[in-house]
Amino acid sequence: MPASLLIAWKDLRQRFRDRSAIMLAVVVPLALAAIFSMIFGPASTPTAFEYALVDEDRSPVSRSFDEDVLAYLEDEGIATVDEMEEAEARTAVSDGDLDAAFLIPPGFADRVQSRAPARLEVVGSVDAATATDVARSVASSYVQGLNAVRVAVAGVAHQGGSLTEGELQEVAQQTVAAAPPVTIEDISADAHVLDLKTYFAAGMAVFFLLFTVQFGVSSLIEERSDGTLSRLLAAPVRRSSILVGKLLTSVALGVVSLTVLVLGTSLLLGASWGNPVGVGLLVVSGVLAATGIASVVASLAKTAEQAGSWQAVVAVSLGLLGGAFFPVQQSGQLMATVSLVTPHAWFMRGLGTLAGGGEALAVLPAVGALLLIAAVTGAVASTRLGRIVEP
Amino acid sequence: MATDGDVMLRCTDLRKSYGPLLAVDGVSFEIRTGETYGLLGPNGAGKTTLISMVAGVLEGDDGAVALDGLRMDPSALDAKALIGYVPQDVALYPDLTARENLRFFASLYKLGRQEARARVAEVLDVVGLSERADDQVKTYSGGMKRRLNIGAGLIHRPRLLILDEPTVGVDPQSRNAILASIEALSAEGMAVLYTTHYMEEAERLCDRVGIVDLGHLIAEGPPRALTAELGQAEHIVMAVEGDLAAAVAAVDALAVAGRTTGDAGVLDVLVTDAESALPLVMEAATSSGAAIRSVNVQEPDLEVVFLHLTGKRLRD
Numbered sequence: 001m002p003a004s005l006l007i008a009w010k011d012l013r014q015r016f017r018d019r020s021a022i023m024l025a026v027v028v029p030l031a032l033a034a035i036f037s038m039i040f041g042p043a044s045t046p047t048a049f050e051y052a053l054v055d056e057d058r059s060p061v062s063r064s065f066d067e068d069v070l071a072y073l074e075d076e077g078i079a080t081v082d083e084m085e086e087a088e089a090r091t092a093v094s095d096g097d098l099d100a101a102f103l104i105p106p107g108f109a110d111r112v113q114s115r116a117p118a119r120l121e122v123v124g125s126v127d128a129a130t131a132t133d134v135a136r137s138v139a140s141s142y143v144q145g146l147n148a149v150r151v152a153v154a155g156v157a158h159q160g161g162s163l164t165e166g167e168l169q170e171v172a173q174q175t176v177a178a179a180p181p182v183t184i185e186d187i188s189a190d191a192h193v194l195d196l197k198t199y200f201a202a203g204m205a206v207f208f209l210l211f212t213v214q215f216g217v218s219s220l221i222e223e224r225s226d227g228t229l230s231r232l233l234a235a236p237v238r239r240s241s242i243l244v245g246k247l248l249t250s251v252a253l254g255v256v257s258l259t260v261l262v263l264g265t266s267l268l269l270g271a272s273w274g275n276p277v278g279v280g281l282l283v284v285s286g287v288l289a290a291t292g293i294a295s296v297v298a299s300l301a302k303t304a305e306q307a308g309s310w311q312a313v314v315a316v317s318l319g320l321l322g323g324a325f326f327p328v329q330q331s332g333q334l335m336a337t338v339s340l341v342t343p344h345a346w347f348m349r350g351l352g353t354l355a356g357g358g359e360a361l362a363v364l365p366a367v368g369a370l371l372l373i374a375a376v377t378g379a380v381a382s383t384r385l386g387r388i389v390e391p
Numbered sequence: 392m393a394t395d396g397d398v399m400l401r402c403t404d405l406r407k408s409y410g411p412l413l414a415v416d417g418v419s420f421e422i423r424t425g426e427t428y429g430l431l432g433p434n435g436a437g438k439t440t441l442i443s444m445v446a447g448v449l450e451g452d453d454g455a456v457a458l459d460g461l462r463m464d465p466s467a468l469d470a471k472a473l474i475g476y477v478p479q480d481v482a483l484y485p486d487l488t489a490r491e492n493l494r495f496f497a498s499l500y501k502l503g504r505q506e507a508r509a510r511v512a513e514v515l516d517v518v519g520l521s522e523r524a525d526d527q528v529k530t531y532s533g534g535m536k537r538r539l540n541i542g543a544g545l546i547h548r549p550r551l552l553i554l555d556e557p558t559v560g561v562d563p564q565s566r567n568a569i570l571a572s573i574e575a576l577s578a579e580g581m582a583v584l585y586t587t588h589y590m591e592e593a594e595r596l597c598d599r600v601g602i603v604d605l606g607h608l609i610a611e612g613p614p615r616a617l618t619a620e621l622g623q624a625e626h627i628v629m630a631v632e633g634d635l636a637a638a639v640a641a642v643d644a645l646a647v648a649g650r651t652t653g654d655a656g657v658l659d660v661l662v663t664d665a666e667s668a669l670p671l672v673m674e675a676a677t678s679s680g681a682a683i684r685s686v687n688v689q690e691p692d693l694e695v696v697f698l699h700l701t702g703k704r705l706r707d
Contacts, residue, residue: 006495006498010487014487017486017527018486226482227478227482228483230446230478230482231478231543234446234447234448235471235476235496235499235500236468236471236472236499236500237468238466
């Protein structure tokens, strides 16, 4: 067996005997993923907003809001809408029994048709900010649609003053038909959003990956401080074999750790990672990238303790920046772009692609980015790691 | 000089510096097959640097190391296969058992599975750890670790065994066991390069010693020959209280006194005839204001040789 494999096998045997390595590689990320899923899991199953409609106008215009707009929300499972009296609706919203209520006052249609200011009121619960925002957006969108109709009708009336009232209504109906008052775009397919269980499982797995792979490359520093490196150097073993052995240890630990976490979170937490081949490609390339980063850190450190401390700082920083704890896309486009310097972001992005129904080859851009990170960090580390393989 | 056929190790004009510090400066020596050679010198003399170059662990700045005719350097795998290296610190994997440690090192030297298994059992027997073979090394006492440390250097039956201060911090019982093991290996024909600053170990084990100080090999030869070179010199050791420097100056001014040194309340002086010189030395010391607490007259040994050559003690 080549010396590098002998060294890697010896290291793995040591690490599997060292319970702290198993804790960091498997137990802690699995436990944290479970805890996060329990805390945030309910939010991952969206429930329909509960709205009320108070239609005191009872006109074709107010009915169109109910039948065309609110009915669409109900059909899509976005909201449930109950029609009720104003007092009842306000009380229900105030008590938190409803998320929001749409109030259409008497004479709403007349005011719209007479080009006078018309008011569609939204009453929202203070405990349902998102639902209220959505309700306001829906109402606003509908009102904008009405305004578009009014402008169109006014334009036609101005140019063709001989049109009858019926003809003007027909123009209005055509305008309404041409410009749907509310459009709701489902962005989830484009954003490739992971469900929360999978998100936290993947986030914790890739976050702890940096801690796991450091056990390989950092053991080179330990061997030097413990004196065993001089014994290896006196043996008929090439220095490059010692380095390769340590890198193999990191890669093996990383692959084993991620594989166990993928299987564990799938079986225990119900995470759905997607196409197994695609996940495998992401695991291998992610481990290589993490090993490259850990190698750079190890090559800069003078002691194993120093390497461990620096590794923790780097792991936490990259984890936060890369979206291992929360989706950085929520922090704006700038953060989303900056996050792409981290392997975490590409790993999560690749998984998102698989979650969006992508086939194995769909992860190739993410895999390519991870391999690029591995190549760059590996090249930097290789210029300095040789310094460690000295007595 | 031995013929090439007898020479196991030949070091020629070795030099190594660390920045401005010249750790090894032009050292040359040979070790013959079956010979035990001691490198004797105080801490910081350059012994570890020297043997690190011999073991191919460290690249020298200049000079050459040849092992059984093979040039040794950090990339010389053939030459490295001939040596067993026992570093000064215990160099073992504490989470592995003794058997696993030995098997790992055996595998690095390409011993086959069957051969390695048999050899591991033999070595465990030699170092007296057969009964604890499957315990993790971290559960061992310091002496047991030291013995296993030597065993790891023996696993592949090296032609030259290099031991760097193997008895530092070892209890007397383990120390005796280690020295007995080395004597047995030497009797089997193994060449041994042994560094120590314990002169009694060098006198017991070594066929020849090289005395190293400040990176130089300042004397070399069999221990008896080196002490004989001092002639009839004797060594007066006095424990004194008071102004040691004044006492040293007073004694050193005597015509009968050879090299005189003082350290930690102890005055050392070399004389040719202790019986006649002792009254003069004691009078000089007391007249300087020092109070003599004890006096000891010693036969010449390697400690005295070193003191004579360098003005320092080996344990400095």
